[in-house]
Amino acid sequence: MMLADSLQRLINETELNVSADHQAQLIKLVELLNKWNKAYNLTSVRDPQDMLIKHIMDSLAVSPMLDGKCFIDVGTGPGLPGLPLAIMNPDKQFYLLDSLGKRITFIKQVIFDLGLTNVTPIKSRVEEFQPDDHRWPEQGFDGVLSRAFASLDDMLQWCHHLPNTEGKFYALKGTIPQDELTRLPQGLALDKVHQLTIPQLEGERHLVIVKQTKG
Numbered sequence: 001m002m003l004a005d006s007l008q009r010l011i012n013e014t015e016l017n018v019s020a021d022h023q024a025q026l027i028k029l030v031e032l033l034n035k036w037n038k039a040y041n042l043t044s045v046r047d048p049q050d051m052l053i054k055h056i057m058d059s060l061a062v063s064p065m066l067d068g069k070c071f072i073d074v075g076t077g078p079g080l081p082g083l084p085l086a087i088m089n090p091d092k093q094f095y096l097l098d099s100l101g102k103r104i105t106f107i108k109q110v111i112f113d114l115g116l117t118n119v120t121p122i123k124s125r126v127e128e129f130q131p132d133d134h135r136w137p138e139q140g141f142d143g144v145l146s147r148a149f150a151s152l153d154d155m156l157q158w159c160h161h162l163p164n165t166e167g168k169f170y171a172l173k174g175t176i177p178q179d180e181l182t183r184l185p186q187g188l189a190l191d192k193v194h195q196l197t198i199p200q201l202e203g204e205r206h207l208v209i210v211k212q213t214k215g
Contacts, residue, residue, distance in 0.1 A: 001002075001049070003025055003030060003048055006052055006054055007027060007169065010199045011023070013199035014060075014061070016060055016061075016063065016064075016088075017172055018088065020172075021112060025087045025114050025167050026056050026087055027112065027133065028113065028114055029079075029087070029110060029147065030048050030052060030055075030057070032109065032110055032189045033106075034048045034051065034108075034203050034211075035077075036078075036109070040102045040178060041075070042077065042078040042103060042139075043078055043107060045122065048066060053198065053200050053201050054201065055080050055084070056084050056157075057198050057199060057201070058080075058147075058172070058196075058201065059080050059084035059085060059147070060084050061196040061197070061207075062085065062145070062170065062203070062207055065087045065170070065192075065194055066085070066089065066092065066143060066205055067142065067171070068092070068141075068143050068166075068167070069091070069142055070095075070142045070143075071092065071094050071095070071098065071143040071144070072096075072097060072140050072141045072162055073085075073095070073096045073145055073146070073147075074144060074155070074162075074176050074206055075098060075126065075146065075147075075148075075149030076096040076097060076098045076103070077098060078103055078106055078120075079106070079107045080095045080147055080148075081172065082095075082096040082119065082145065083110060083119065086118050086119045087114070087116070088116055089138060090117075091116060091118075093118050093120070093186050094118060094120070095119075095121075095122055095136065095141070096119060096120070096122065097121075097123075097126055097129060098123065098147065098206075099123065099124060099126075100123075101123060102122070102124045102212055104121045107119070107121045107150050108121055113157065117184065118137070126162075130161070131160075131161075131162065139164040140161075140162060140163050140164035140165075140166075141162050141163050141167050141170050142163070143167060143169075143170050144162050144168070144169045144170065145170045146159075146166070146172065146186040147172040147174075148172070149179060150180070152171055152208065152210075153183075154178050155169065156169060156184070156185055156188060156210065160185075161210065167192060168209055168211050169210040169211075170207060170208075171207070171209075172205070172206075172207055173205075173206050173207070173208055174203055174205060174206070176193055176204075176208065184210065187212060187213055188207075188210050188211070188212060189210070189212075189213050191211035192209045193207070193208050193209070194206065194207040208212050
C-alpha cells in the first residue's frame with residue numbers, strides 16, 4: 001500500500017484533522033527518515049509503514065493537548081515528536097534539542113526540504129543548554145516535550161530550567177509511571193494523564209503532563 005493511502009487510513013481512525021498539504025509533508029518526512037536511516041541509523045524502525053504508526057501517529061497524538069506557542073523537544077533523536085508536531089502546528093514554534101550531530105544534521109535537512117519555518121535545531125546536552133540568548137524565548141518555553149528520552153525523574157531534573165513560569169512538562173510514556181508520580185519534586189504537580197490511542201500500535205501509550213505550582 002502506498003504511504004499516502006496508509007497515512008490517510010490511520011488518520012481516519014483518529015479525531016485528528018490533518019490537511020492534504022500537511023499529510024504530504026509527513027510522507028516526505030518518512031521518506032527522508034527511511035533514506036537517511038540506511039546510512040546514519042537514526043531509528044530502529046526500518047519499515048516506512050511502521051514509521052507511520054510508531055513515529056508519525058504516535059507523535060501527532062499529542063497535538064491536541066499542547067498548550068502554548070513555544071515548545072522544546074528534548075532528546076528529540078531524529079526529530080520526534082517535534083517535526084510531526086511542527087508540521088501539524090505551523091502557528092507554534094518548536095526547538096529540537098539533541099546531543100548527536102548526525103541527528104541535528106538530519107533535522108536541518110528536513111527543515112530545508114520541507115520548507116519549515118517554525119523549527120530550530122539545537123545541538124547540546126539538555127542539562128548544559130541555557131536558553132539565555134536572543135535565539136531562544138527570553139522567558140523560557142511554554143512546554144517541554146520528551147518521547148523515549150529518559151525517566152520522568154530525570155526529565156524533570158535535567159529540564160527544570162527550561163519552562164517559563166506557566167510552562168508544563170509533556171512526557172510521552174508507555175504505561176503510567178505511577179512510582180515516579182508519587183515522588184514529584186517540590187514545586188511540581190501532576191496536571192493530567194491522557195491515555196493515547198494510536199491506530200495499529202500495540203501496547204499502552206500515555207501523555208503525562210506535569211505543571212509547576214506556585215510558591
